[in-house]
C-alpha cells in the first residue's frame with residue numbers, strides 16, 4: 450500500500466503528510482484513499498515503470514517455468530486480468546495424503562494464502578513472495594516439514610496488467626484493486642481472488658492465514674496493518690498480536706511491533722481484502738496486510754520471506770494446540786451405572802456408536818442433553834461391545850462395555 454506523491458503536491462503538503470503518516474494512522478489505508486488519491490496516483494513519477502520496476506510479467510513466466518519443475522509445485526491460473534493475462538497461483542505442498550477430517554485439528558493440512566503486488570510499483574512485496582516460494586522449495590528438513598503440514602498458495606503478481614502498463618497502483622481499468630472489494634461491480638482480478646478464497650473456505654482445508662503483501666515508501670520500514678477491535682474483535686486483536694509476535698521472532702529486529710500503525714479503529718473496512726475476510730470468517734482467518742520497505746534501505750527479502758512462512762506455521766501450530774486443549778476439556782465422562790451408561794459433561798451434540806469387536810455397528814445416535822443415559826435394556830447385546838463418543842469425525846472417548854453390568 451505504498452504511497453506515491455502526486456506530481457502536483459507541494460513541499461509543505463508533503464511535509465505535513467509525512468508527519469501525519471509517521472505520527473498517526475496508516476496513511477495509505479485510511480486517509481489517502483479517502484482523499485481521492487486513487488485518481489491522482491496515475492500522475493506519480495517517483496517510481497519509474499519503464500522496465501516494470503525490474504520485474505515484469507515475462508520475468509514471472511520465466512520463474513513459473515522454473516518452479517513448475519519442482520515435484521511439490523502446482524501452478525494454476527485463478528482467473529484473467531482485464532487485458533486477459535493469467536493471474537498465476539503457485540501452490541506448494543507435498544504429495545502426502547494427510548488430509549483428515551475437517552475438525553481433526555491434528556491431521557489435516559493447514560492452508561496459508563499469500564498474494565502480492567496489487568500495487569505494481571511495490572516490487573519489494575513481490576520479492577518477498579518469491580523468497581517465500583524459495584524457502585518452501587528448499588531441500589532442508591524445515592521446508593520438508595512445512596510442505597508436509599501445510600499448503601501454501603502464493604499469487605506473486607496479482608495485478609499483471611498494472612505491471613505491464615506501468616501503473617504504480619491501478620489495473621487496466623484505472624481502478625485500485627486494493628480498495629475495490631465492497632463495490633457493486635468488482636474488477637475481474639478481485640472477482641478471481643474472491644472466488645478462489647470462497648472455494649478454499651468451502652473445501653476441507655480452509656485458509657487460516659491470508660497475507661496481502663505491499664511496500665511502503667514513507668515509513669521506510671517493515672510492518673503490519675494491525676486491525677483494532679472496533680473493526681474486528683478483542684479475541685481477534687489477540688490473534689493478530691500472537692501472529693505478528695511469531696513473525697517478528699523469526700526475523701529479530703526486522704519487523705516493527707504490532708502497534709506501529711493504527712487501523713480500523715473506527716470500524717471494519719470492507720473495501721479491502723481483509724474486510725472480506727473479517728466479514729465472512731471472523732476469527733477463523735488471520736488476514737493482514739504486510740508492508741515491506743519501498744525505500745533505499747529495502748533488502749533482506751530472504752529473511753522476510755522466511756519469517757512470514759515460518760511465522761504463519763508457528764501461529765497455526767499454536768492455534769492447533771489451543772483447539773486440542775479446548776477439545777480435551779469437552780471430553781464427556783462415561784459412567785457405568787446399574788440402569789445404563791451415563792454420559793455427562795459437555796456431551797450434547799456428540800455422537801455415540803456401539804460396535805462389536807470387529808468394528809461392526811450395533812447401534813448409534815446423537816446425544817442431546819448435557820447428560821444422557823443409554824439404558825442397558827436398549828443396547829444391543831454382543832459378546833464384546835465398544836462404545837465410542839465422538840465429536841464430528843474424531844473419537845474423544847472409547848470404552849469397552851461389560852456384557853452384563
Ligand SMILES: [Zn+2]
Nearest residue numbers: 450451568663
Ligand atoms: Zn500497496
